[in-house]
Amino acid sequence: MSGAGQTGIAVKTASWIALAIIGLMIVDRPALAQSALTVPEIRSCICQEQRIASLRSVTADKDAAYRSRNDQVKDLTTQINQMTATMNPTDTLAQDQLSELIDLRARVQQQIRQNALPALQQATNALNAQVQSYNGNCANRTIYDTDDVEAHKNLVCPAP
Numbered sequence: 001m002s003g004a005g006q007t008g009i010a011v012k013t014a015s016w017i018a019l020a021i022i023g024l025m026i027v028d029r030p031a032l033a034q035s036a037l038t039v040p041e042i043r044s045c046i047c048q049e050q051r052i053a054s055l056r057s058v059t060a061d062k063d064a065a066y067r068s069r070n071d072q073v074k075d076l077t078t079q080i081n082q083m084t085a086t087m088n089p090t091d092t093l094a095q096d097q098l099s100e101l102i103d104l105r106a107r108v109q110q111q112i113r114q115n116a117l118p119a120l121q122q123a124t125n126a127l128n129a130q131v132q133s134y135n136g137n138c139a140n141r142t143i144y145d146t147d148d149v150e151a152h153k154n155l156v157c158p159a160p
Contacts, residue, residue, distance in 0.1 A: 036142035039151045045138035047157035052134060054160055055127040062120040069112045076105040 037045065080101050087094040 036144055037138070037147065039147050041137070041141075042143055042147055042151035043155055045134065046151060046155060048130065048134045048138060050157050051160055052127070052130050055123065055130055059120070059123040059127050062116070062123040066112065066116040066120045069108055069116045072108050073105055073112070076101055076108065080105065 080098065083094065083098050083101065087098065089095075
C-alpha cells in the first residue's frame with residue numbers, strides 16, 4: 001500500500017475513535033448532568049437523616065406497643081381456651097372469671113384497633129414519606145468533601 005492509502009486509513013480510524021469518544025460522552029451525559037449537592041442542600045439532607053433516625057425510633061416504639069397488645073390477646077386466648085376446657089359448667093365463680101377474661105380480651109382488641117394499629121400506621125407512613133423525600137433529594141448525588149465539612153459547621157436542624 002502507498003503512504004497516501006495508509007494515511008487515509010489512519011485518518012478514518014482516528015475519525016471513528018473520535019466519534020466513539022463523543023458517543024460515550026453523550027451516553028454518559030445523564031450521569032454528569034446530575035449536579036453535586038450544595039452546602040445548603042447537604043445541610044438539609046443531614047437534617048433529613050436525623051429526622052429519619054427519629055422516625056425509625058418512634059416507629060419501632062409503636063411497633064413494640066402493637067406487638068405487645070397482640071401478645072396480650074394471644075395469652076388471654078390461651079387462658080380462655082384452657083379455662084373453657086377444664087372448668088365445671090356449673091361453677092359460677094369459674095364462669096365469672098371466664099367472662100372477665102373474655103371482656104378483657106375484647107378491651108385489648110379494641111385498644112389495638114383504635115390506638116395501637118393506627119399509631120403504628122401513622123408512624124410508618126411518616127417514616128416512609130421522609131425516606132422517599134430523602135431519596136428524591138439526597139440519594140445518589142455527589143457530595144464534595146469540602147462542602148460536607150462546611151455543611152457540618154454550626155449545623156442546627158429544626159425540631160421535628
